[in-house]
Amino acid sequence: MASAGAVPVWLEEDDLGCCICHELLRDPTTLLCGHSFCRACLERAWRAGAPRACPVCREPAPRAPLRRNLLLQLLADKLSAAAGLGPASARRPASPPPVTAQKSVTEVVQELTALVEKLVDITKNVQRQGPLLGSRPDKETSSSGQEVSLASPTRVTARTSEEELREILCALEEIQEKLRGQLSWKEAPKEQTQAELPEAVSSPSCPQPGSSWPAPKRASQFAQWAITPTFDLGSLSCSLEVSKDCRTVTVSHCQQNYPWSPQRFSASQVFCSQAFSSGRQYWEVDTQYCNDWAVGVASGAMARNRMLGRTVDSWCVEWKGIGRLSVWTMARETVLGSDRPGVVGVWLDLEEGKLAFYSVASQESLMYECEVSACSPLHPAFWLFGLRRGNSLIIKQARV
Incomplete structure (x- = not known):
């Protein structure tokens, strides 16, 4: 074989794929454990709250800056060019990787519960203070000593506001009970039944229990x-x-x-x-x-x-x-x-x-x-x- 001859290598896209986004490696970086990923996918996964470790074998990764694996980039570009897709390093990712910075359902329910509790407290305070605001006695004594009726629109408005506050409070308390039920259901032990949700978090793409x-x-x-x-x-x-x-x-x-x-x-x-x-x-x-x-x-x-x-x-x-x-x-x-x-x-x-x-x-x-x-x-x-x-x-x- 001539010294300058090319050595045939058979590669498939999966051999140079990122296990996070499932696409051909783009700007590949290799961790100390030997596993390689798209640099953007790895950084995005760590920003989303995952520990700074290899997503595959969980070996801790050092805090040093990530470096591009030039050999893997060259192979990915060659494979991409052979498939007629252009250099992998120049292609935009087909879709965002699955690991995204999203809050769990449990966290969202907890935050909503806290907000509703604050709204309930505020509504109760307004309800207690309502009759004192803009109200005045139904009767007033005139200069001649006679009582004069002073039924006014102000009193009607206050009464209407009280009814609206009661309705709002009832609605908020109903929502509060539902949220508490959701939260207690989410925190149920794993061992209860298979039909119940394990102590897992699911993104908006997963259905909620109800x-x-x-x-x-x-x-x-x-x-x-x-x-x-x-x-x-x-x-x-x-x-x-x-x-x-x-x-x-x-x-x-x-x-x-x-x-x-x-x-x-x-x-x-x-x-x-x-x-x-x-x-x-x-x-x-x-x-x-x-x-x-x-x-x-x-x-x-x-x-x-x-x-x-x-x-x-x-x-x-x-x-x-x-x-x-x-x-x-x-x-x-x-x-x-x-x-x-x-x-x-x-x-x-x-x-x-x-x-x-x-x-x-x-x-x-x-x-x-x-x-x-x-x-x-x-x-x-x-x-x-x-x-x-x-x-x-x-x-x-x-x-x-």
Whole structure:
């Protein structure tokens, strides 16, 4: 080979992608742990309140200024140019990254509760002082010693204002009770029931407790094949934590005590312990408390540094908080639309070699069906990207 000859290198966009915005690296910066991100995405995540640590492995990052990784920038530019997109460094991001500086629902409810309490106090004070303002006696003694009636518009106006204040006070007190109910519901312990919201925070794109998706009203057509798998602690990313019953997985910024294992995912992903190589299975996942997620199946041999759906041995349906629902099969994306499913039903029929995703409300509505092969056992697989603290996925009991 000639010394000046080019060395062929096969790269895919996922190899040079940012796990925060899921786009090709732009102005890439590499942390001491070795993980790389778009510089703007990383700075935005830290400004949003995330600890100054790697979003993937949680290793603390020094306070030194972030520096551009010139080699990664060169590779990203070459890959972008080969795809006809122009240099990655010159392209504007397609969309803002999922990590944004937003207040949690709990924080907003607390602030509203405090404001309403102040309004109640102010209204009560005005109500108490109202009769004293602009009022005067109904009768006055004249110079001749006779009482003269002085019924005036001022008295009528004061009486009207008092009635309005009473109505305002009643309305404020009603709002106050509702807010207190919301706040106490949000602060309920995680262990109460799966139907309740975990101690998680959700952005405006997630429904609040009073406006969740309709509850199922009839038995599932897949009832005889319904299972309730549990999360596998051995594959759990260090940025996630699992409930005691192993059916709720939550994004956590706290250091986890799980021992390191080569079977752990480097990104915020997890498998279920159950693996299937034959038969028919159906399970449901409650997604309404997570802003950005992917739910699907994957081979147990899936590389632990790859993302769900971006490999030939994993399949998933994915929701991005920007309002896009898509499926990933054979490392290719198919956009389904912008309607978000509150509960996802997964139907795995290895007798027919089929995988189907359903949106579950009063009944199952098919979103997508594809062929699937089980060269090695397949696990239920999950990805909570965006790394917003408190985002949760719940494996729920299917209707029977």
